[in-house]
Amino acid sequence: MAFDYDLVVIGGGSGGVRAARMAATYGARVLLAEEYRLGGTCVIRGCVPKKLFVYASRFKDMFEVAPAYGWQTDARFDWRTLLENKDREIARLEGIYGSLLDNAGVTVKAERALVTGPNAVRLVSSGEEVSAERILIATGGRPSLPEIEGIELGISSNEAFHLEELPEAICVVGGGYIAVEFASIFAGLGVKTTLAYRGEQILRGFDQDIREMVTEGMAQRGIEIKLNLHPAALRKTPSGAIEVTCEDGSRSEYGAVMFATGRRPNVEGLGLQAVGVDLALDGSIRVNDRSQSNVPSIYAVGDVTGRAQLTPVAIREGAAFAETEFNSNPTTVDHSIIPTAVFSEPEVGTVGMTEEEASKAYDEVNVYMSRFRPMINTLTDRPEKMLLKLITRAGDEKVLGVHIVGPGAGEMIQLAGIPVTMGATKADFDRTIAVHPTAAEELVTLKQPTHKVVNGLRQ
Template identity: 65%
Template sequence: MSDTYDLVVIGGGSGGVRAARMSAQLGAKVAIVEEYRYGGTCVIRGCVPKKLFVYASRFPDLFDVAPSFGWQVDASFDWQTLLANKDKEIARLEKIYETLLDGSGVTLFHDRATITGPNSVSLKSGGTLEARHILVATGGSPFKPAIEGAELGITSNEAFHLETLPKTILVEGGGYIAVEFATIFSGLGVDTTLVYRGDRILRGFDHDIREGLESALHERGVRLRYGYHISKLEKDGEGVCVSFSHGEEATFGAVMFATGRHPNTDDLGLEAAGVDRDQTGAIVVDAYSRSSCPSIYAVGDVTGRAALTPVAIREGAAFAQTVFNNTPTTVPYDLIPTAVFSEPEIGTVGLSEERAAERYRSIDVYLTRFRPMINTLSGRQDKMMLKLITETATGRVLGCHIMGPGAGEMIQLVAIPMGMNATKADFDHAIAVHPTAAEELVTLKAPSYRVVDGEKVAA
């Protein structure tokens, strides 16, 4: 059996679904193939369940300040309730994805797809799909290091389905996923240790953000161990014995690897169509997401560009516009806002101070730290931080970095004026909303300091 389509999408995640829906709405005959669950990493075992876990982990902080507002709280946590409600919500969202695809006229397949040529895809269950264009949107997966006993560790995939919450956990890694899960587990009462082979978490982020989160994790009781990594895992009763690169050993209730992700390109049949991949296995594409095979495109994490759900969605939309609307469209990668749902939360867009100082001869840095208002009636000393980086000569805002409650929400709005090349004067022109933390972004009067030719000087 063989069916013919204008487009066959392999992968039912955010990027693939957006491309499929838009292409169908533009008149193309579209099929989409997903072997696991529609919604992809973000919806099924990524952003959405993670954010639900983040919410759960933040309640102890609210309980901590509640007495200062006159509330007496006697609370207990039930892991199974959280899991059940999370699963219910994910199932609801998955159904919405399928309904939206079906409503757009896309043919859905719950199957494994393999590319057999530039214009053909075979299904594991039997049958072949012929297509003028093929879009690979299979995303990425967390991986475990090649060490003895690695199978005893979990990744973010399994973290969402643990039967019981461990009493202790070791998280290896220093990026988004590592710090987010470290704060999730810590907030849920798990004795948490984070180990990272680097010298500080969140490599590539602004140094004040990195230092601020490190300090906050220490205050929350998360132990940080830098400069070494896990070399071996062994079963130890109900726990896992960890051997470290420095020769130390310790036993934990669970071990989680958050050491990166790799693109899902193995056994897809890409070789049969002459699709080039880089050294990481990611599909090499041009600015329009086209691979080395003219009829095959790729979007999302499988390309190794910016591994963020909103970027994959934009890439999927740009693909549809380019191929089926005769409107060549690219995605701007130079100004991507992002949030880290650690505790405290982080929002960032644009250049870090270090990157700005490398690109511009002189920059001004505006920096403020203060206690969030919710903590002022209690003894909590957690600090919020807001930082603006501007070019001295023009006043153009080059970067914004926020750490504290609502940082992710704020950074989305900051990204809009920054995308319009707003200056510090434009920010100053806005009237503050009081009392809010965000008002600090428009009331910062003078630079905290200036960086000229890489040297910090008085402003």
């Protein structure tokens, strides 16, 4: 059967763009449909603008330590300037994505696309029907908001990037990395910030020492962290504030309420169920290690698959798909070890197993930890500390996990991720000469275990 295209990609985010570009480079006839803007969540309303906001929020800390180094500052923050410069950069990146696709020979359609058959796609605005040998779903995810009274008064991370003005006070609801990052951003920009989380500790799934260190560091920066709290309703007060009523009956007023309570796959209205694509309970597309769904001609990469909601993972999955299907080079992605960072304040970098995971997987593990004040604070009275933690398997001392809290943690963990992925041992770390004076040198100068975990118990 002759098809209009070898590949139709639905979704112009990082994973979809990478797959489309590479497939076209290998000679495939590719159409990419994106109904919003090229770049997806990461570029348009995710990683990139968030990191720009993080940079902006951290100047406050620098101004506070500046006098100890002889600098006198008179700084004022202008929210509108940040928004305008952020929007300009996002538009520049979006243009680059478009140029890359165009140069690769990909046909781009700026409209919504629906799957109407195993090899058929309809472009909604134009009504055009196209056929494709393969269809790749790369539609990502979107914020998931709780179903509570007055939820329309709240915002998500999407709207947080476009606030007309900063509120005097904000409540960020959630305890994951998005909630923690935005709470740190708002606090750094001078907003009175409350973080409300339904659980007993923020950053579920992270190493316990990391969770405690971040909680302590955020509190030191003036963020009020309320745990075991369940918002039940929002209402607008006569003064224009938003009143949050919680399940325990408590009430508080804020200028804005942001919900960072998870994300869900963008699958609604795509026609996937009608053509028999198997979806998980959370709506994510079930795929095999080749990103292929149960319908052989339909594939999916990125957040929409529910495997790992991280941009680099989506890019790697998109590349592996193109290599496998259009370059005769079968390629899979190893999701077992994924370095990641949380751009909170303090910052987090982590790769590999947590202490809890390691203690469940092995009878005995060694834990090396170092806590110290970052050097930049030593001329001041700032109390914040850094944490570096190395987890090894007893016996051969294979490094199972590395966890860092403090300045530059994200940059450090990218490099630490290489030896961990390679299966390095503590001896490999030890024979590496330290770079002094740096915080990262602690990773190669840890001598004795801080403690052991034997049969699940700390000793």
